[in-house]
Amino acid sequence: MTTYYRDPDVLITSSGVHMNGREFRHRDLIQVWHTRGRRSWGAIARRGALGMAILTPLLVAALAVGFALMMEAAVTTTISVAIGGVLAGLAVVPVADLLLERVDRSYDRGTRSLEIWGRVPDGEVLLLRTDNAQRFGRVYRALQRALEPAVRR
Incomplete structure (x- = not known):
């Protein structure tokens, strides 16, 4: 198992994703995208x-x-x-x-809140909301790497 990102609230590995207190398998995440909130x-x-x-x-x-x-x-x-x-x-x-x-x-x-959303079979779910632009970038890149088709098994 490969770990792409880890902090106290987020764990992204080659076998799954743990964010916002919830566990997701890669095959359950149909689509992932990000949004920017209002400017502070x-x-x-x-x-x-x-x-x-x-x-x-x-x-x-x-x-x-x-x-x-x-x-x-x-x-x-x-x-x-x-x-x-x-x-x-x-x-x-x-x-x-x-x-x-x-x-x-x-x-x-950063000056905006940043959110990562995912589409799962049950609907859309908020995966992460943060004001830290640097952390957001690391988590989003790790999530993209983990969900790349070549990596999925």
Whole structure:
């Protein structure tokens, strides 16, 4: 028996499929397809907020440097304000790395709920619903491989 995918909720093997608390033999799955749910505007807003959190300190640093160049003060004051702005911009780099990682994870999750449906002799059945786009792709590809005609016995 070949295992194509396994996690705590899903098991796809060459002999059958276990999803959503139900067992299916390959010959029982007449057709399998996927659908995309509505877009989650909250997820998109969170991405935008993360982007603004990254850009705001950099904008403040740029404004500080611009202010330093435009103000009519002693050269040492102008240089110290400009250096302060540059240091503020550099201080953001470690935080920006953490925020960019969160943005990457938000793209892995996706902005829509994704569903895998199957047609069985009794009708249509929801096999899996997830918001995690990466997991959805892995499960759907494993399901396709397991249901390929050359693999079926």
